[in-house]
Amino acid sequence: MLTKRIIPCLDIDKGRVVKGVNFINIKDAGDPTELAEFYNSEVADELVFLDITATHEGRKTLIDVVKKVSSVVFIPLTVGGGIRTINDMRIMLEAGADKVSLNSSAIKNSAIITDCSKEFGAQCVVSAIDVKKEGDDWIVYTHGGRNKTNINALEWVKNVEELGAGEILLTSMDKDGSNNGYDNELLEKVNNIVNIPVIASGGAGSLKHLYEALKFGKADAILAASICHFGILSIKEVKNYLIKNKINIRL
Amino acid sequence: MPDISILNTKSANFHSVKKAIDLYNKQNIITSDINEINNSKGLIIPGVSSTDTVMQNIKDLNLEKIILDFYSSGKPILCICVGMQILFENSEEGVKPGLGIIEGSVKKIPKLKNKFKVPHMGWNQLELVKESEIFKGISTNTNFYFVHSYFCDPLDEEIIIGKTNYSIQMCAAIQKNNLLAVQFHPEKSGKDGLKIYENFNKMIS
Numbered sequence: 001m002l003t004k005r006i007i008p009c010l011d012i013d014k015g016r017v018v019k020g021v022n023f024i025n026i027k028d029a030g031d032p033t034e035l036a037e038f039y040n041s042e043v044a045d046e047l048v049f050l051d052i053t054a055t056h057e058g059r060k061t062l063i064d065v066v067k068k069v070s071s072v073v074f075i076p077l078t079v080g081g082g083i084r085t086i087n088d089m090r091i092m093l094e095a096g097a098d099k100v101s102l103n104s105s106a107i108k109n110s111a112i113i114t115d116c117s118k119e120f121g122a123q124c125v126v127s128a129i130d131v132k133k134e135g136d137d138w139i140v141y142t143h144g145g146r147n148k149t150n151i152n153a154l155e156w157v158k159n160v161e162e163l164g165a166g167e168i169l170l171t172s173m174d175k176d177g178s179n180n181g182y183d184n185e186l187l188e189k190v191n192n193i194v195n196i197p198v199i200a201s202g203g204a205g206s207l208k209h210l211y212e213a214l215k216f217g218k219a220d221a222i223l224a225a226s227i228c229h230f231g232i233l234s235i236k237e238v239k240n241y242l243i244k245n246k247i248n249i250r251l
Numbered sequence: 252m253p254d255i256s257i258l259n260t261k262s263a264n265f266h267s268v269k270k271a272i273d274l275y276n277k278q279n280i281i282t283s284d285i286n287e288i289n290n291s292k293g294l295i296i297p298g299v300s301s302t303d304t305v306m307q308n309i310k311d312l313n314l315e316k317i318i319l320d321f322y323s324s325g326k327p328i329l330c331i332c333v334g335m336q337i338l339f340e341n342s343e344e345g346v347k348p349g350l351g352i353i354e355g356s357v358k359k360i361p362k363l364k365n366k367f368k369v370p371h372m373g374w375n376q377l378e379l380v381k382e383s384e385i386f387k388g389i390s391t392n393t394n395f396y397f398v399h400s401y402f403c404d405p406l407d408e409e410i411i412i413g414k415t416n417y418s419i420q421m422c423a424a425i426q427k428n429n430l431l432a433v434q435f436h437p438e439k440s441g442k443d444g445l446k447i448y449e450n451f452n453k454m455i456s
Contacts, residue, residue, distance in 0.1 A: 002417055003374045003394060040441065045374055071270050076396060076439050096266055098439060121300045123370055123398040166370060166398075195368050220373065250374040250394040 003250045004214050005045035005221035006238055007078075007199060010035060011052050015061030018052070036069045042235035043251055044075065048101070048169075048223065051081030063095045070096025080128055080169075089116050093124065101126035101169055104142040107149060110163055117164025126199075127165035129156060131186065132173045138186055145173050154189060161194045168194065169223065171201040179205025187217025199223050207233065207241040214247050254455060255279040256291040258318070258334075260298070261308045264438070268297045268331065271438040271445055275452040283312045293455035294321050298333025302357065302401075303345030305337050315350065322352060327454045328430050329385070329447075335425070335432035336403055344401050353427060355405035360418060367418035370400045377423055377435065381412040385424075385431050385450050393443050395435035397423075403434065 010017045016030040028034055036047055047069070051062045059082065070077055079092045080101030089100045106113050106127060117125045130145050131138040131153040138153035157168055170190060172183035182203040191198050200219035204210055213219045224238065242249045254276055257265050265281045272279050272295065280287060288294060296318070298305055309315055322328060336342055339349045342357035349357070360369050374394040379386055395415075402421040405411065413424030413433070423434045431451070437444035 001375065002371065002397075005373050043441075070267065071273075074267075074271055074438055074445055075441055093264070094266055096270065098264065098267065123299070123372065167372065195362065196370070197368055197372050220368070 001248045003045070003248045004219070004242070005199075006210075006235055006242075006249070007046045007048055007221055007223050008039045008044050008235065009048040009050055009201075009223050009225045011050050011225075012058075012062055012065060012081075013053050014058050015065055032065045033068050033072060036073045039235060040073045040075060043239065044235050045221070045250060046076040046078065047073065048078045048080065049097075051079070063091060066092060066095040066097050078126055080126070085112070086115050086119055089120065089124070093120060099124050099126050099167070101128040102165075103128040103130070104147075106160065107140065107142050107151065110159070113160055113163040113165050117166070122164050122166035122196075125165050126167045126169050127157075127160040128169040128171070129153060129160070130171045130173055133183070133186070141173060153186070154193060157190050157194050161196050165196065167197045167199065169199045169201060171223075172203060175203030176201070178203055181205065181209040182213035182217055182219070184212055184217035187213060187219050191218040191220075197221065201225070207238060210238060211242060211245050211247065214242070215245075252290040253278050253280040253282075253287060254291060255293045255295060255452070256288045257281045258288070258294060258296045258314065259283040259312075260296070260305050260314070260334075261312070264299045264436075265297050267436075267438045268295060271448045272452070274445060275449050283314060285313075285317055288317050288321065292326055293451065294318075294326065294328045295451070296328065296330040296334035296337075298331055298335070298337070300333060301344055302333055302336050302342045302349065303347045305333050306345070306347040306349065309337070309350075318350060319352070322428075322430055325429050327451065329451050330430070330432035331438075332399060332434060332436060335434055336401060338430070338432060339403055339405070342401060352430065353403075353405050353410070353425065354407060355403065357401045358404050359401055360399070360421075363418045370398055371417045372398045374440075375415045375417060375435075378414045378416075379412065380414055381426070383412045383424075383426050383431070384454055385426070385433075385447055386412070387450050387453075388446050389443055395423075395433075395437065395440040395444060397435045399434060403432075 140151040197220035201223035437447040
């Protein structure tokens with residue numbers, strides 16, 4: 001049986017992790033390599049690096065981060081933030097990333113999904129989508145949630161699958177930071193529409209929330225951000241809880 | 252001359268494969284050079300992208316005969332993911348014939364009742380069905396990282412050394428003489444995956 005994945009997300013600013021974990025056995029919570037090794041030892045299933053600087057200099061340091069981390073941690077690595085061209089993507093893959101997530105650039109020019117998918121394979125292309133509920137619809141936002149589009153999320157997810165994305169990273173902006181659970185209604189709808197894996201993001205405040213997103217939202221994976229970084233829960237605690245509740249998890 | 256050649260088919264994750272093998276043997280090189288490959292003690296054929304792309308690149312780089320000769324020489328070969336799929340006669344993914352070292356074909360993973368998403372992406376258990384040096388120190392049903400939409404279906408089931416279950420039970424690892432192949436990505440499967448590179452390195456020396 002395929003297991004559900006728990007994926008810590010590290011926000012990188014100028015080569016350093018911001019919002020780092022507070023576990024006692026971490027010496028430098030800002031060092032991406034140390035944190036990646038820590039999460040790997042905790043049996044994280046993948047890692048996501050999100051470049052929040054997205055400046056030219058920030059980008060260079062991110063490439064170094066990916067090179068370093070991929071030499072010591074042998075689990076899938078996804079890099080996102082400011083990837084605009086096939087060449088941006090190639091540089092990340094050659095540095096050691098396994099997948100690249102495309103967000104705003106894909107809304108501006110959806111052909112980038114197809115181009116990258118044809119060039120490197122669909123498994124490398126993660127479509128990151130930020131959405132907000134309005135009435136009965138979910139609307140897609142770009143640029144870290146600052147810009148509203150007129151795109152309906154339930155149409156867009158089908159679209160990115162057809163364009164060649166291999167996976168969807170779905171963030172509910174309503175739920176993000178709320179600590180009151182994932183948008184399971186949205187997750188379930190998206191999971192019924194697409195036939196590619198969906199990573200749930202935004203809203204985790206307790207173990208039960210993670211369970212609900214996997215069980216009722218039918219998510220294939222969970223992006224664990226602040227719930228793990230702030231030392232509220234460890235990946236091990238999360239995994240043990242989910243196993244106890246009969247979710248297929250790798251230990 | 253290198254101990255291990257990592258075949259450069261132009262479209263693969265050979266950087267990740269190199270980083271993994273580096274841990275056990277620095278005498279390795281990413282190459283498509285005949286001399287370097289022929290003088291190596293072991294060959295790794297990594298694979299990402301599609302079988303047609305890889306077969307086209309193999310043809311363009313004149314690698315077909317090199318691979319077949321290496322296999323005939325009896326030296327160990329480790330094929331990964333699409334690198335495994337190109338060993339077969341044909342694939343439902345494309346139109347180009349494969350190398351045909353293994354009799355059988357590569358088939359699309361069935362989408363049973365829409366319950367199983369394709370690609371099969373993530374960690375799944377590898378059931379060890381036959382003993383092999385490549386799995387030394389790995390217990391059955393250990394999780395490995397898979398990413399694929401097609402699976403290998405060899406005519407001779409005797410060569411299957413590992414299976415996994417995703418909508419159906421499918422072949423996940425084979426051994427035919429000195430030829431070893433795995434559908435999953437050992438270089439992305441944590442410490443258990445690295446064990447495979449460690450074992451392969453022992454097999455060449």
